[in-house]
Amino acid sequence: MTENRPASRESRRVSMADVAARAGVSMQTVSRVANGTAAVVPATRQRVIRAMNELGYRPNSAARALKLGSFRTLGVLSHTLSTLGDVRTIEAIALSAAAEGYATTLIPVHATSQAGVDRVFSRLQELTVDALILNMEAPMLAHAAEMLPPGVPVVYMDPDVAEAQVIVDTDQAGGGRLATEHLLGLGHRTVHHLAGPETSRPAARRIEGWRAALRDAGREIPPLVRGDWSVESGYLAGRELARDPGCTAVFCANDQMALGLYRALAEAGRRVPHDVSVVGFDDTADGRGYAPPLTSVHQDFADVGHRCVASALELVRSGPPPEPRITIVPTQLVVRESTGPAPAETSRPAPA
Template sequence: MARSTQISMQDVAREAGVSPQTVSRVANGSDAVRPETRIRVEAAMEKLGYRPNYAARALKHGEFRNIGVVLFNMTTFGNARILNGITAAARDVDYSVTIQTMRSGAERTLKAAVERMKQQPVDGVIVVLEERITDFAEYKPPRDLPVVLVTEGAADHCPTIDGDQYGCSTAIVDYLMSKGHHTVYHISGPVSSRAAESRAKGWREALEQLGAEVPPITIGDWCADSGYQAGIALAHDPNCTAIYAANDQMAYGAMLGLQAAGKRVPQDVSIVGVDDSLVDMVPRLNLTTMRMKFDEIGAAAFSMVRQQCEGEYVPSGVKTVIPTELVERGSVRDISA
């Protein structure tokens, strides 16, 4: 079988009846092309199956206008919304996004993830680092490839950004305690999660600062079923009048578990979640929550890596924190009166 011939700009130019320079302008998104000419060139590209040579473009212009994104998975609400924020911000300035997921086993490191992404035509990399990995503290990015981490905690060698994981917990505890509750029970995320660890720390230290009893923590897995089981168990604790669940799925599951065990929300037990992920999914949603602005986090992470790609300085060792927002619905009762 004969090898297929790669279509060149000259081929497209002949088909469209324009110069190769005009084809180049269209391929690179230049505004210096008349709309009718652009349509004719794009039609010729599609007819011939032309694909821009990004490697050659990078050699000429010094950039691919493409950002790599590495995630542990793309199915969680937070990751999906962060990715949406990244891709929307990239689209607005004619950047592309290449996505990879973190490998398991010995290659589950920052170094391995970035090196694998470096094999792609990317100008910089964003790593959404939701789990603990072994080389976080000592990792140094390549000199020729900017790296931004979306994670809890500052990194010495990379710019980092995240929502206010710790602060959202202290705010929730203060809010529930202001409603007259003597303490707040906590359903945390999995022990592998950096965000869950920080939220649990904020909960514990907020209670300690207020001089309140710190109840035993309940470990969940971000899913509604774990919240449901926790709700059933906590329904039998007479001291439990307020629950803070580390995400909305577990909070909603806990509401159902409490109700299945004969407790009313909020008359008997108040509950608050985090992330506001159930809006437009659960009819008549009554859950008070702390909204995480994931799309804003993604857009800001893209801006940080793009700034570095374009030669601007973005400091390492400092974490950019995107504040959260309390959304009051009807799952909290004021018992102070």
């Protein structure tokens, strides 16, 4: 009895020469098509692409990268993907990179300990990228300098990183000041603050701006209350603020917590903005649909992403700058119907 065995076939990677033979063109033409070069007649390009598909050809990106000295890829490390700001910033980076002909490799860093962060960084040596963008805060980057791949340029998004040469950041403190000064300008004696989590650097910067504006105006600085960026945390903290009859103005560290505050104020019978004016931060599309529409500090995430990518590519092409370079993207206050004049009995300035 003869055992039926499948005929063995030698597996061989399809080469550029195979594609050229199938399409009836030179290998140089195949290379141009594979690299996206425009100088190929459209009909010829379609013939080469058809041959690639028929043969199952895939360009050897690693070999091409070695030849050209570029992987056409940017690496993005992010400590969280759970907040709206981080998601929109990473989206902006990816879109801006794509517009420049670069792919994006995203590496989430969910480690809760420094050892866990270090383990992620130790694997970066294997990453085939032209530059790195670090959406991480300074305490997590304690050992980054000695663990980053040698020769790979880095753009940081935290100005507190001591060894950072190129930084792109949003003016968080300036946004906090804008929100607070707007409310003071409406006649409110002081401004309460519903802050983000204690571990967040953007939250800390927004607190700085709030406090500085009150201090410069000679106003009382109330104790802040904290949330965790979520609607529910805004509601729980908002219940505390709603019980304070002296609270007529609240600056919330993001729009989601402002929505929770809306609910807490409504349950306490306090109207926005007639009894309490509210300002958020982020200027989300949802905030524009709140009732009433939310006054908010606008962050230009698209501009942040564009500047991160532009800075990374400049490092790739020109090398490190002679001096540290910090790019601060400004914020803007967008005024809507959630803010108004202070109630008459509380509109007098508080004593300095």
